[in-house]
């Protein structure tokens with residue numbers, strides 16, 4: 001057993017762990033990074049990257065299928081195996097950024113083993129025993145497999161196995177209408193599969209229902225069947241012929257994707273030996289991401305049990321890097337974290353939804369709605385589905401939701417507005433290039449002021465006075 005003493009030991013080389021390891025090592029701390037699987041974690045290997053690569057291909061298939069005014073559409077010839085190989089090639093292209101070689105080049109000691117606590121400041125990983133001043137748990141999450149009768153006996157897919165498919169599912173049944181289910185539903189439909197989404201409650205329930213309805217209608221228009229409020233009671237069948245029994249009847253398909261949420265990985269880490277409490281959804285941490293039971297330990301990203309996004313893991317990683325490398329106090333919050341569902345149209349949200357803002361701010365809330373139809377670029381491109389909603393309290397944006405083309409790109413400015421508490425006057429006064437989709441935000445900000453300016457009798461009186469005095 002080799003003994004290693006270090007300043008910081010990071011467990012998990014996903015988005016969160018890599019952020020801490022690179023930041024702390026480059027600032028001069030001794031860092032050991034332990035990874036039991038692939039470098040890059042879920043996002044690179046089984047999550048964001050493969051899903052967005054497949055979505056991009058599916059979008060091209062859809063463009064061919066639907067054509068455009070003056071351009072005839074035609075049925076795309078989809079080679080599903082080649083599409084999945086392309087997905088792998090995208091992973092391969094990005095992998096060097098997260099690789100062991102790159103991190104060793106930054107001065108990180110990388111160990112490719114499963115780690116577990118052997119004490120409050122010590123972990124064991126294969127033939128290594130690592131004593132560290134601080135330990136960061138960046139161990140991520142895994143697909144939640146619900147206790148549905150018959151499921152264990154049926155060959156079901158999750159985000160961990162979907163990418164191994166090389167034959168297109170004839171009919172993909174998806175249990176769960178969250179972001180994984182909905183993104184994969186549209187992508188597979190566009191690649192020529194029949195798709196049925198079955199949700200026990202409402203699909204896209206974490207989003208503003210009015211904005212989500214636009215996405216769900218777009219999927220239905222493309223032929224995705226979405227069944228809501230259907231309690232799954234039993235699953236049966238074999239590869240190629242699977243039946244999902246629900247409270248609303250039985251649904252038959254060739255393949256089954258289970259996408260009903262994620263759970264934090266706790267077992268295997270011997271958390272008791274490290275005196276690390278994990279009674280909640282994830283590792284129990286305070287607002288500095290420090291373990292509530294062992295002050296030497298931090299948990300970040302999915303392991304912290306809060307919002308599960310790559311940008312959150314990166315944000316957590318940055319906060320913990322400041323605390324560990326520089327000893328600076330560093331708290332995190334989540335009111336300014338955006339999220340995007342990468343369907344077509346995309347749905348993006350930051351800050352409070354209308355419902356949340358109304359609960360919190362009551363009568364002080366003004367909601368501005370601008371349909372995409374009023375944006376010239378959207379009109380020029382024939383992409384007028386969707387809208388923007390702005391939640392404003394005392395002249396500042398407390399939330400923004402956008403459904404429409406490139407909503408994920410458009411939300412950036414509003415993420416800044418929400419996190420910085422920017423006054424809407426600044427946004428309505430910003431000059432944006434014409435014609436861009438981003439102008440929809442400026443229009444929304446302008447619409448907040450229009451009634452105050454144009455319908456105001458004091459303004460009218462002042463203007464009349466100025467005009468009278470003019471020669």
Ligand SMILES: Cc1cc2nc3c(=O)[nH]c(=O)nc-3n(C[C@H](O)[C@H](O)[C@H](O)COP(=O)(O)OP(=O)(O)OC[C@H]3O[C@@H](n4cnc5c(N)ncnc54)[C@H](O)[C@@H]3O)c2cc1C
Pocket residue numbers: 011012013014015016017034035036037038039040041042043044046047048049051113114115116138139140141159180265268269300301302303308309310311312313342
């Ligand atoms: C299909 C899908 C699509 C997604 N799309 C998006 C998206 O578009 N945008 C977005 O922001 N988020 C997306 N996410 C969420 C995103 O992937 C996660 O939030 C993010 O990967 C979390 O990063 P992490 O560093 O916390 O954990 P992970 O990336 O899961 O990394 C944890 C690492 O820890 C390792 N590990 C665990 N236990 C041990 C141990 N005992 N010893 C050693 N190593 C260990 C694991 O092997 C893993 O590599 C998606 C997720 C899925 C499943």
Ligand SMILES: NC(=O)c1ccc[n+]([C@@H]2O[C@H](COP(=O)([O-])OP(=O)(O)OC[C@H]3O[C@@H](n4cnc5c(N)ncnc54)[C@H](O)[C@@H]3O)[C@@H](O)[C@H]2O)c1
Pocket residue numbers: 146175176177178179180181183198199200201202203204205230231232259260261262307308309339340341342
């Ligand atoms: N674009 C993105 O940023 C993106 C994409 C994919 C995943 N993610 C991350 O991964 C997480 C997990 O995604 P997800 O879609 O698996 O989970 P989710 O928790 O977001 O949604 C799960 C859905 O499954 C339904 N459900 C739960 N149990 C069920 C059951 N037994 N039968 C039928 N329906 C059931 C729920 O009502 C819900 O609508 C997301 O919350 C997000 O943090 C992000």
